[in-house]
Amino acid sequence: MRRKLFFCGVSQWASIMLIDTFGLPISLLTMTFLLISAKFSNSISNIMDDSTKKLIVLGAVVGLSAGFFRGFEFDKIQQSVNLKEEADFFTGYVEQSYIGEDCHYLINLNNYNGYNAKVIVKEYDKNKKRHDVKNKHNAHIKTNFLPGDLVRLQGKPELPKDAGNPRCFDYRKYLRAKEIHFTMTASSMKKIGQEQGAVVKLKRKLHVAKLRFINNIDSSEAVRGVIAGILFGSKELLDEDLYDAFRKNSTAHILAVSGLHVGIIYLLYRKIFRKFPNKGISAVFIIILLIYGQMTMWTPSVTRAIILTLLAIAGNFLNRAYDFVTAISATSFIMLIINPLQAQLPSYQMSFLAVLGIGFLLPILEYVMPSWLAVMTSVQLPMSIYGAYMFNYLSFGGFVFNLPTIALTALIVPVGMAQYIICFMGVEFHLLNKIIWGLGFLVSKINLKGDEIINLGRDVISPPLYIVVSSILLIFFFSSECAYIHRKRALKKEVLLAAAAIFILALPFVKADITDFDKAGFVFVDVGQGDCLHVKSPQGKAMLIDGGGSRDYNLGEKTLKPYLLKNRFGSLDLAAITHWDMDHSKGIEELSRCYEIRGFFDGKHELLLKNLEEEEFKITVLWPLDKRVAAVDNDRSNVFMVENKGIRVLVTGDISSAVEDTLVNLYGNQLKAHVLKVSHHGSRYSSSPKFLDTVKPKAAVIGVGKNYYGHPADSVLKLLEERKIEIYRTDLDGAVGICGNEKEWKVVTNRSRRN
Secondary structure, rough: OHHHHHHHHHHHHHHHHHHHHHHHHHHOOOOOHHHHHHHHHHHHHHHOOOHHHHHHHHHHHHHHHHHHHHHHHHHHHHHHOOOOOEEEEEEEEEEEEEOOOOOEEEEEEEHHHEEEEEEEEEEEOOOOOOOOOOOOOOOOOOOOOOOOOEEEEEEEEEEEOOOOOOOOOOEEEEEEHEEEEEEEEEEEEEEEEEEOHHHHHHHHHHHHHHHHHHHOOOHHHHHHHHHHHHHHHOOOOOOOOHHHHHOOOOOOOHHHHHHHHHHHHHHHHHHHHHOOOHHHHHHHHHHHHHHHHHHHHOOOHHHHHHHHHHHHHHHHHOOOOOHHHHHHHHHHHHHHHHHHHHHOOHHHHHHHHHHHHHHHHHHHHOOOHHHHHHHHHHHHHHHHHHHHHHHHHEEHHHOOOOOOOEEEEHHHHHHHHHHHHHHHOOOHHHHHHHHHHHHHHHHHHHHHHHHHHHHOOOEOOOOOOHHHHHHHHHHHHHOOHHHHHHOOOOOHHHHHHHHHHHHHHHOOHHHHOOHHHEEEEEEEEEOOOOOOOEEEEOOOEEEEEEOEEEEEEOHHHHHHHHHHHHHHOOOOOOEEOOOOOOOHHHHHHHHHHOOEOOOOOOOOOOHHOOOOOOEEEEEEEEEEOOOOOOOOEEEEEEEEEEEEOOOOEEOOOOOOOHHHHHHHHHHHHHHHOOOOEEEEHOOOOOOOOHHHHHOOOOEEEEOOOOOOOOOOOHHHHOOOOOOOEEEEEHHHHOOOOEEEEEEEEEEEOOOOOOO
């Protein structure tokens, strides 16, 4: 059986994912069960020989061991982080200096509590002299420190937070996969030395050349951002709308320095090598590859492409056959030994999915369609399934826009590399600048106008993870050489049994996809400093009450929409607001422009609420008494009593203590609720003792984020604590869910508070 290493690589990756999701005991039990099942299964035995099974065991052992020990070491360093209030002093070497309007650095603290810790540092003081690159664009591209600088900095370490909402982007997990232990905003940074050595000097020169290259491009920020993305994988300068157009057109891969870029360089090498076949040419090419890897800060896709290319070169010189899928598997095995935690990175997963699609599907599709279409289909098929789950978007734009985009990229990469070398030498060549600008401008326009004129994609809810994993594995299996041979030998039963085994092997992903919030009737969504309540009726109706809002951030599109789609809500039956303050209504307005909402309630037209009612689901507006006037200020906030399967939740908007006491006089014991949404984010002007004693909640939820208003007030927290009311805060607990019914209910949170 060929391509045995593929099964080893899949086993290694799956083991790391298991241990990262479930921990060591459950992972060991699961892998043991699966391996024993594979050993004694006749259908598997007919397809796999003993050496393949041994490689699968090797992959599982290596994956579990590496994942456990690296994860254990990482967690131990994080647990040693001192989260005290006052700032402290640290010393470390700058490993990377990020391009962007703000100064961000990756710093290696060589002796942090006895460990080697990595930290992302944002420099607070922006009034220092910038390095080296002074021209009209210098206000945007700047840095105070270069790789290799030894710096002394002052600041407070901050542990990255887990995802605020279920199934949404997890910043802590993202940094963990990159082996970055904590973040910090430095109040002061000072260079006190410099790391020595030829490699460090080269890194510094490469970084300065990168800054000079980008600054020399005489163009708008949007085009400069595209060129920086194509050549260096730097997304910090990209315009959000432009990047969104690339994403919708399925061409965003060119902005991540994908293997395509290395492939273009490799094709140039092959042409030169055919004319001048000597080892010196290969040695120069290998050096160029290593320099390009450093330029792009060794992103997973570039690392993968470079290792694949080096294996191809080694195969040529050793006169050994080169199998693409085997080389991909070997590359993955090497990368996951170096850093097993990166198995969780979407960039790592997408990088290997794309090339595996080519490795498995291309040989078959080339028989039934033109080569260019076969290549794109090979990549798009597995990536579309993955993209639907990860990004909630399904697009066929890649078939239209990839051809011109890749053609232009094939010109930008060699011309850009030539200009970069010129910048590295400290020389300027304005003609190349203008050529690069023109090519970057065309790429930008094709994708922007293409998205406006031909919209070939749509938003989708996340399919179940189990279906995603098993579908991709089945596509690769049925297009494999092994399945083809067995079909030719009329061993259809063994093929079908092996396919069934894939479904069994993917079963752990059923558990990985389940969250505590799936059965919650109420979810207080984490929207930062603001309120948002997602209500799910027993019969599947869904509504939002408030949607948060931020002055500088599109919370509706970037927080609410992903939350809803990832939790499999393709539309809302109703959106309601308590009042028109920005931190309650703006998110709803933004969401309505990019997501289906069938009804809207702002205090008038109570019939909309009546239409949602079911046998175990009811919404009552308690305030204001005059329903004809929309809620325009805090004390005219709509106050809702929502009853769902017997659980009563009182939603109070931003009303003051005066209105609370009025409600007590009007309704008395009718205000009693299981859960209270604390008014005005825990302001000291709300939550009167009389009101709390009347409502008698078992739990109180405060919608709050980073703010300068003193929310929640200590006095309010004390009142809640004195009454033994459980306090939940979206800034500390993330999303808060209420599960169960009147007789038996519980509160779940998306974050676990750390001491």
